[in-house]
Amino acid sequence: MAAAAVDSGKRPSANGKAAATRSVSSSGMAAKSLPRLALVFLAALLYRQLQAPPPKVPGTPGGPPVTSSRIELRDGRRLAYHESGVPREQAKYKIVFMHGFDSCRYDALPVSPALAKELGIYLLSFDRPGYGESDPHPGRTERSIALDIEQLADALELGARFYVAGFSMGGEVMWSCLRYIPHRLSGVALLAPVGNFWWSGLPANVSRDAWDVQVPQDKWAVGVAHHAPWLTYWWNTQKMFPASSVIAFNPAIFSREDMAILPKFAYRPYAHQVRQQGEHESLHRDMMVSFGKWSWSPLELEDPFPNGEGKVHLWHGAEDLIVPVGLSRYISERLPWVRYHELPTAGHFFTLADGMPDAIVKSLLLGDD
Ligand SMILES: *[C@@H]1O[C@H](CO)[C@@H](O)[C@H](O)[C@H]1NC(C)=O
Numbered sequence: 001m002a003a004a005a006v007d008s009g010k011r012p013s014a015n016g017k018a019a020a021t022r023s024v025s026s027s028g029m030a031a032k033s034l035p036r037l038a039l040v041f042l043a044a045l046l047y048r049q050l051q052a053p054p055p056k057v058p059g060t061p062g063g064p065p066v067t068s069s070r071i072e073l074r075d076g077r078r079l080a081y082h083e084s085g086v087p088r089e090q091a092k093y094k095i096v097f098m099h100g101f102d103s104c105r106y107d108a109l110p111v112s113p114a115l116a117k118e119l120g121i122y123l124l125s126f127d128r129p130g131y132g133e134s135d136p137h138p139g140r141t142e143r144s145i146a147l148d149i150e151q152l153a154d155a156l157e158l159g160a161r162f163y164v165a166g167f168s169m170g171g172e173v174m175w176s177c178l179r180y181i182p183h184r185l186s187g188v189a190l191l192a193p194v195g196n197f198w199w200s201g202l203p204a205n206v207s208r209d210a211w212d213v214q215v216p217q218d219k220w221a222v223g224v225a226h227h228a229p230w231l232t233y234w235w236n237t238q239k240m241f242p243a244s245s246v247i248a249f250n251p252a253i254f255s256r257e258d259m260a261i262l263p264k265f266a267y268r269p270y271a272h273q274v275r276q277q278g279e280h281e282s283l284h285r286d287m288m289v290s291f292g293k294w295s296w297s298p299l300e301l302e303d304p305f306p307n308g309e310g311k312v313h314l315w316h317g318a319e320d321l322i323v324p325v326g327l328s329r330y331i332s333e334r335l336p337w338v339r340y341h342e343l344p345t346a347g348h349f350f351t352l353a354d355g356m357p358d359a360i361v362k363s364l365l366l367g368d369d
Contacts, residue, residue, distance in 0.1 A: 093365050143179075299331060
């Protein structure tokens, strides 16, 4: 087009023939650039579909309100936390609890007030970045979350060492604590921890058997999060194929015992807070980190308590349909310092079963199995 304009500017006295040629050639160019334009337009449309909307940051205009106590991290992000049990200053045991997927600080292990009082337990839980009222952290990794826990513990002056416990994806975070802050830990409880099928050192048949426990739509959702993380937002929001069954709360993933426990899960008056920053910043990013490409494997970890000054407990239900038991079973066989508790009839949500929170905490703190 520009060339044609220059051309006509050079020869203002062009005759009819030349003008006709020009008009043919410029319409030819339009015909050529039309598909190209359409392509650019389609790419832009596609890009917009793949691109998640920006997170709604708590406490900013248009964002959700801040109702909880928060601490500020070294990089300026804030973490929202929730305390329960006995007051920090009176506590004999301090536990930092890490919630699972699609949950928040209020989804802490429901230790009974009686046991908390009897043993002197202080329980601290917090929203993972992007959940509830903690700032988003688009750069979050399997390492950054362990350092967040350490900074939170220091901000609240929990002391040189503290206990950590985590459920489901929060259980997976416990491996990160063992990798990055083992010197800060008094004891660890992994509860139905999510496993990453691509961790190095896992035999192919162990990964495959665990993989096959998942319903087909979760194989797809997890596969996308690992192989094409940039597609995660689109995959879990498009309507052509079923997205993650965990996000969609599909009943197919609840075991017999889970079905009985479910009513307890139904009463969560704070549920609206969980995804309030947007599903991408909370759920999708969780999947991208959890099933992403890790540079290390739990199988490489060493006993954090070689002198027996603490214990690492791993609990998993054999009938867990959300997080297959296979990886936990294999890892605990390979790491003799992991005290493995397999619950033969339990599903995923045994942490809410009657008496279980207290049993888990007693075993963590008192070491009587
Ligand atoms: C995987 O294969 C090994 C040996 O080939 C076998 O001993 C083990 O039981 C298998 N594990 C599973 C979970 O299939």
